[in-house]
Amino acid sequence: MNLDRFRIRGVWAALAACMCALLFTGCQTDSDTATAVPSVKSASVLGMDFLRSGDRIRIVFSDIPDATPATDEQIPEDGKLTLPRGVEINLLGKKRTDVEKEIEDLYVNQKRIYRKIKVTIERLGLFISVGGEVRTPSGTVPYIAGMTLTTAINAAGGCTEFANRRVVQIKRANGETLKVNLRKAVDDPKFDIPLYPGDTVHVHRTLL
Numbered sequence: 001m002n003l004d005r006f007r008i009r010g011v012w013a014a015l016a017a018c019m020c021a022l023l024f025t026g027c028q029t030d031s032d033t034a035t036a037v038p039s040v041k042s043a044s045v046l047g048m049d050f051l052r053s054g055d056r057i058r059i060v061f062s063d064i065p066d067a068t069p070a071t072d073e074q075i076p077e078d079g080k081l082t083l084p085r086g087v088e089i090n091l092l093g094k095k096r097t098d099v100e101k102e103i104e105d106l107y108v109n110q111k112r113i114y115r116k117i118k119v120t121i122e123r124l125g126l127f128i129s130v131g132g133e134v135r136t137p138s139g140t141v142p143y144i145a146g147m148t149l150t151t152a153i154n155a156a157g158g159c160t161e162f163a164n165r166r167v168v169q170i171k172r173a174n175g176e177t178l179k180v181n182l183r184k185a186v187d188d189p190k191f192d193i194p195l196y197p198g199d200t201v202h203v204h205r206t207l208l
Contacts, residue, residue: 051091051099053077054173054198056124059103063118072124077174085113096121128195130156132203133163148192149185152201164206173198 051057053075060070061084068084075081079092087106091099103119126143135157142155149170159165165182170193172178182203184191195201 049095050093051075051079051096052173052196052198053079053092054196055126057091057096058122058124059083060120060122061117062120063116064114085111087111087113096123126197128152128155128197129200130203131201133160133205134158134203135160143195143197147195149180149182149195149201150192152195153182153203159203162205164204167204169202169204170195171200171202172196 055075056072057075058070058072061067071084073081075091079090080088081091082088083103085107087103089099089103089106094102100119100121104117107113107117107119108115127140128143128147129140130152131137131139134153137156141152144151149168153159153168159182163182168180168182170178170180173196178193180193181191185193
């Protein structure tokens, strides 16, 4: 009888130990999974989803009786635009779809100009200006996601034999100016500066 009780207690102890181990393992797995989930708000995603100075956009108004023609605008450095009927808005750093809703809210709920309005913002062709000592100095190259200094220069045909590769100038749409050593950028990706729509790249001529 005592032996049976001892065996029963042993079984219950083993079951309890298994339960504790499973609980511990489950908690550890949840923790590991949580830390392994990558952030969706990476710099590249934000760079393409959000409006910045230098972007060219087309604003289309619809669902109103006196709809104004679509307007093509370039976002200025301060990001502020004046829309029809004197409505002002700041577009800088905002997501395109969020700006559409904000404009609709301004016209309908805040200004009460219309009972209903539909606003659509189209992003026009995005470009990088590349000039100076490049083989095909057409002035602009189409912007693609993830474009860097070296990819922009390659899109312009590469440097000429007279190019000063030690100092290449990048001018941002907001006026910021950077000087980059192209030789280092080619050898080491960490020096290959990312570019954004509206940037200007100038490859200087080397001094002989």
